[in-house]
Amino acid sequence: MNRQRLAVLSVALLIPLLSGVIFGLGLAVSQMINPAKVLAFLDVAGAWDPSLALVMASALLVMGIAWRLQQRRVPAGAPAGLSAQPAGSAPKAGIDTPLTTGAVIFGAGWGLVGFCPGPALAALALFRPEPLVFVAAMLAGMQLHRAWQSRDRDRDSEADPGADQLKATAPAD
């Protein structure tokens, strides 16, 4: 295999695979994969276990350095979307209702079970039924959002002329 093809392949698949393996290892080492541990962190009024605050802190520290490095160099083979952005600058979109509502809904689900998406997927490694049920429901929830969004779009694009027509022809009683 020539060197160029190998490089392309490694950027395309091996890097994400390696990243995923390290991520999954981190979830296991930190015990974020354990819902009981996560719920003990969220249960501030109970026997609070602050461990996960430290998971967050050290992950943030490392990623903070990574964003700094990324500012200086645009990685080879990066998707145009990311490298075209002013490197390291946060997305410009403002704080809107979908963001806040979505975060509150996500938090409620997280608090009910103790799984957020990463740990739930990683826990499939345990071959137990619970993560499988949770992940299936999570995918359904994502699909539900897609369906709801596209229905909303259809309605918005058709509603205006249709509504006007209705108003014009409807008997006023």
Next chain:
Amino acid sequence: MTDFTPWSALAGGALIGLASAVLLLFSGRVAGVSSITAGLLSKQSGGNGWRLAFLGGLVIGVWVYGALGGSLDQVRIDAGWPLLVIGGLLVGFGTQLGGGCTSGHGVCGISRFSSRSIVATALFMASAGLTVFLARHAIGGGA
């Protein structure tokens, strides 16, 4: 109830940060697990290979932990099937509406000082804490 485990928490968090850094610096992508997962469901987004590689890696990483002698016996999932289904639906829908989860907003977003991610993380943490409080102390009677 679980014990405070500062060293494994710091080490695990550093690994999660390292994984996100590898994906950012060498693939130019953001390690947001909910967005990567949802990308698999969307038909127009071409190139699902890297998504499957990353998500498969999450599972393999847990096996690596076991192979290195790590114990996973302490994993306890108390939620019954109705709660697993409701919780999963809320997590799936909420992360799509809010544009991210603990990894995307919490780790990758806050570390680049995104105000959207800071607000989202504060809200989902508060919402999760309130949910646990209601389930354990207000309704559940201190389970």
